Amino acid sequence: MLTGRRYRLEFDAGQRLSAERIAAVCRSVWNTALEQRRAYRRRSAFIGYAEQCRQLAEAKKDFPWLAEAPAQALQQTLKDLDAACRRHGTCKVRWKTRTRWRPSFRFPTPKQIPVQTINRRWARVFLPKFGWVRFRLSRPLGGAARSATVSRDGAHWFIAFLVEDGQSTPDAHARPETAVGVDRGVVTAAVTSDGEFFDRRHATACGVSSFEPPETGTADRAPDRGYLSPGEAERYLRLQRRLARARKGSARRRRVVRALGVVMGRVRRRRADFNAQAAHRLTRDYAHIVLEDLNVRGMTASASGTAAAPGARVAQKSGLNRAILDKGWYGLEVALRAKARYTGSVIDKVPAAYTSQTCSAPACGRVDAKSRESQAVFRCTACGQVEHADVNAAKCIKIKGQAAGPVVSGRGDLGGARVGEASSTRSTARGAPRAAA
Structure with a gap:
């Protein structure tokens, strides 16, 4: 596997400069090759990887700076571009800008x-x-x-x-009969249908049968600063104020940006560590894990300039976007798929519609928005069941996943995962992940 x-x-100082130059050459090759592909597409023509490699070899005669980068790194850049264009389409592949691109080569x-x-x-x-x-x-x-x-x-x-590493995905999970639904939220990163709460500090178990609604004011609390310690949050705020006062293009502004990057680098590493630990726990304990099918990129899009209401509630939407990104919803999903390769767990995704408004009681199943009294309290208007809202949603997600049919194997490719089902959004993440860039 x-x-x-x-x-x-x-790296020493000279090697750092060489790495920056090589990465810049690879970025230039990517952007030039992408522009060439788009120009061919506008003429209803096509150019592929082989022809671009040939032209790259000829271009080295006229542009000696191309020879500063290893030939295999440039060829791999063209190969990655070819794969991206085939997967997403030439017009949807993004440029690699100097300010928004992390220098890398392979x-x-x-x-x-x-x-x-x-x-x-x-x-x-x-x-x-x-x-x-x-x-x-x-x-x-x-x-x-x-x-x-x-x-x-x-x-x-x-x-x-x-x-x-010489390992392979097991034919079946160690506990093949276990299943769990996972609800992702902005207050708690992940809540399972068994009442387990996964957040950045630790995972806690909630006694679902003896759940008591939280006191007034605690259910609708705003999400905290995430993976920042109190001291780091204060420093980050000071740096943001200093950045607002710095002149664009100045050396002082670059220093402040680097300092902000150091703080947020710690946040990224802590978030990745939390996602890895949570994914390990879930894939170790459950053979079937059901998630909501969430379009995180669409959910975190900016509200400014939208066609429906340009500029409406931009500040509120910005706060929600930060809360979603802070919890790392997509990162948890990626970590689950990576860990599932070693345990044989099956990862399912089900539609997210009405999971927070549906009663999870087996004899009820009432869908009513009024049942969600607050962020943390769910009280069914039909049967009167009271439960933590996130746990109730996780149970509904689990029910949706199990309703699609029994899982027939801990392995297998995408599609054909269930009895009597032609296709599915199931995955065991058997594909090899690319090394992190």
Whole structure:
């Protein structure tokens, strides 16, 4: 099975400059090749990977700066562009801008990136155009490297290996009869149908049968600052004020932006760690995990300039967007699919409509918006059942997932996952994830 391993590189000053130049060349090749594909498309013509590689080799004669980057890294850039255009369409593939793109490039040939262990804490890798480079061996590589991606995150450079670890997805989960529904929210990151609450600090169990509605004022509390400590939140606010006073294009503004990036880098790492731990717990304990089919990108789109009401409630929508992104809904889904490859768990996605307004009692199932009294309290207007609203929604998600039919295997490809079902949004995440850029 293919998996990713990410380590911090120890570049010297010259190697950092070389990495920046190589990444800039790869970005230029991507944008130029994308513009060429779009120009061909406007003429109802087509140009593919092979022809662009040939033209790239000829362009090196006229533009010597192209030779600063390894040939395989440039070819891999064109190959990634070709895959993106085939998957999404040429007109939907995005440009790589200097300000919104994280510098990165990839070496796809294992023979050209040998890895040697120096001692318990350090190892080194040979990179074309760089030579031998040390990296911090924070965890064992665990297999043979198939490719390597070099990328910059903040002030540091990292290398991510795609490794063949020799493991395979089990034919069935260790607990094949277990199933759970997971409701994702802005107050609690994830709540299961068994009453388990996963948030950034820890996972807690809620006694569903003895649930008591929270006191007034606690049910509708605003989401906190997420993965920032109180001191970091205060510093981040001060930096934002300093950024507002800095002149655009000034050195002072660049320093403030770098400081903001350091703070948010910690947030990203904490969020990824939480998602990994929550996914491990869920895939270890449950063979069938049901999620809501949420379009996170659409849900977090800006309210400014919309066709329906341009500029209406922009501040409120901005706060909701931050709360959703802070909880890492999509990151949890990605982590679940990655972890499911090692346990044989099945990941299902069901429509999210009315899950928060439906009573989960087996003999009821009443759909009524009035039953949702507050963010945390669900009181059915038909049968009178009182339950935590997130737990009730998770139970409804589980019921929807089980209604599609029994799961026939812990493995298998996308589609054909259930008895009598032609297709499904099920996945065991058997595909190999790309190493993190």
